[in-house]
Amino acid sequence: MTTALTCNSTTPATKYDGSRPTPRIKLTRRSIVIKHPDAQAGERLMAEALGAVDRDALHGILKQLMKASVILQKPDEANLAFMVSMMKGIAPRDSLEAMLTAQMVSVHVATMRSACRLAFTEDLAQQEGITRTLTRLARTFAAQLEALNRHRGNGERPITVQNLSVQDGGSAIVGNVAQHAHLAVGEPGASINAGPVPSREAGKRENDRAAAMQGATA
Template sequence: MAEIAQAEANDLGVKLSGSASTGHKVEVTLENAFCRIFGTPDPKQAEALLGQCLKALKADEASDDHPGHDERIFMLSIIRDLAPRDAVERMLAVQMAATHVATIRSARWLAHTEKIPQVQAHYTGFNKLARTFAAQVEALRKHRTGGKQTVVVQHMNVSDGGQAIVGNVQHGGRASDE
């Protein structure tokens, strides 16, 4: 698991170590790595977005002391893969990554709970987070497409003895003899 995270960190051009209590150490191995990850030309904005990612994580999810729970590189790789194009997409990508981590955290809590009131509480939290993530995905889709949806409805009736052509039919002029 740690090897995968390290390989991903190399692809991103960053290495994060430390913890919230000892301070996070950020090592950049590719020029403008955070600007590329967050899709911004502004290094200060990229730094602020990184800080917001770290704030969304529990102590054991952003610490060298718990490498199996460390979500720092995962969050950055998801944001990079979402390829934010503007400020709205950058903020939404950070929220989506944080919501996904929280959803998985909630699922873990739900899986390790046996008392009915706790199960109900964790199930409710998990359900709300999963719905929030779906809403975020839809918001990103709408933002990217300008809210336009394309719906194609096809219906065809062919009477007895009739013939139908399925596909795109183009009407053109006369064919050339050449």
């Protein structure tokens, strides 16, 4: 039994745990068909896998993926299945991740398509143009991956401090210090409180006092 995907329902999708199989997709001339014995269960499983909150979001994502899967001016069912599988593997957790993940798999498909064109191109000028396109796509994918990681980490970026300058009268921590957000923590076993650092004037006075005591004793 198959069910044609509709876009007039608002059935919410739950978080996908990755353990259940995702239904297959069949393309027809007029619709995208989700193949599953239970129509509602099939749409729900697909929505969970793609991070879609309802059927409207699911319909939109599948339609966009279908257009990105085009080969020789025709949507490719196998290519679409691959893109759905990749999105399932990344496991988007909300609408933002669903949109970003759809872009990532689309950019990946475009990147590999450019790589294929480069492999079959003998003309030097065309090779240079395709290489530039391939490079931009690869950089875009890397930027998308970084954006996804930052989103999942609430935008926080770890900072490692390895060099530390200590002023007179200050204190120091020996070892690398990792700073995350507003919290600074020294590495285990490497953080030692060096205590106050004496100033030059204090050291000079101490030396003069010691010399005076030696003179008086003599």
